[in-house]
Amino acid sequence: MPSAPPATAREVRLAAVPDGLPVPGDLTVAEAPVPAAAPGHVLVRNRAFQVFAGLRTLIGGAARDTPVPGLRPGDPLFGPAVGEVVAGAGPFGPGELVAHPLGWREYALVPVAACAPVDPALPDPLAALSSGSAAYGALTRAATVRAGDVVLVTGAAGGVGSLAGQIARLLGAARVIGTTGSPAKAARLVSELGYDAVITAGTRTDPGGFAEALAEAAPDGIDVLLDTVGGHQLAAAVEAARVGARFALVGALAGQLAAGGAGAAAPVEFDGFRLVVRGVTLAGYRASLHPGVEEEWAGRFGGWLRSGEIRFPVTRVLGIGRAPEALAGLVSGQYAGTVVVELPQD
Secondary structure, eight states: OOOOOOSEEEEEEEOSOOSSSOOGGGEEEEEEEOOOOOTTEEEEEEEEEEEOTTHHHHHTTOOOSOSSOOOOTTOBOOBOEEEEEEEOBTTBOTTOEEEESBOSBSEEEEEGGGOEEOOTTSSSGGGGGOSHHHHHHIIIIISOOOTTOEEEESSTTSTTHHHHHHHHHHTTOSEEEEEOSOHHHHHHHHHHSSOSEEEOTTSSSOHHHHHHHHHHHOTTOEEEEEESSOHHHHHHHHHHEEEEEEEEEOOOHHHHTOSSSOSOOOOOOOOHHHHHHTTOEEEEOOGGGSTTHHHHHHHHHHHHHHHTSOOOOEEEEESGGGHHHHHHHHHTTOOOSEEEEEOOOO
C-alpha cells in the first residue's frame, strides 16, 4: 500500500517567460501543499513525467490555438506522467499505476476522467510515456503507410521519430529514411531503430545541402512523410514527393526550437504547384480528431514490445531538481528518444 502523503511536495513552475530558448533559470522547483483528496479525483504520487519540445511553445508567451493553454510565470508545468494512486476514486484504487497529464510535480490531484490504467503487461511502465501514439496515428490515419512505400521521417531521433521508423517498417514500408543533426544519433537510428538511411547534412541551416542529401537518399522520391520539423526539410520533401504521396505534419520543431521568437510559429515556403500536379495530400495530425487511436496504439505497442519487434528508446533524468536542465537539454538537442524525469520512490 502507498504511504500517507506528506504535507508538502515539490513542483516545477515557470519562473519567467524565456528570452529565446529556455534555460534552467526560466523554471523553478518550489514546495507546494499536497492537495487533499476530492470527489471524482485521484491523488497520485508521480513516478516519472515526460519532457517534451511542445513546452517551449507553452512557456514562450505567444501560444495560440494549442490543444492546452499556454503558461504564465508562477504556473506549474504539466505533461504526461505515470504514477501510483494514493487516494483512489472511481475505478482506480490505491497502489494502482495510472497515466495522466499532470506531470512536473511529485503529487497530483487528477480527475478520474483524465487517468488511464498502465498496462501491467508493459515490460517497463515508463513505456506508457512514449510519444509513439502520435507516430502510429499519423502513419495509420493521416498518411497511411502501404506495403513497399518509401517513408521519410524528419526529426527521427526524438520521442516521435525514434518510434516512427520502427512503426513504418512494421506497417510494411520498403525503405525508411530519417533526419537528425547528430552523426552519433544517425548511427543509432540505423543500427537499432529501423532506419535504412539518415540525413544529417543541412538539417539545420543549409536548405540546398538538405535537398541534395534527400535526393541522394531517395532518388526515386518518397511516398510518405511524417514531419516533426517543418522548415526547409518540409519544403525539400514536397520536391521529392511521388505522385499520390501522403504527408502528415506532427510537429514544427524548426519554429518551436528556433533561437528567436516564442516557439509559436513555423513559417515555411514551398511549391504548392507540386502538391497539385503530384496529387499530394498534406494533413496536420491531432490525436483528438481520431477517437480510438490511443487505445489501438497501446494494444499494438505492448504486443510489439513483448515480442521484441520494437524498441522504446528512453533517456532518464533522475530527480525533479534536474527537471529544468532536462528541458534545456532537450531543446538544445542533447538527448535522444523519449526524455523522462524519474522521481525517487523511497
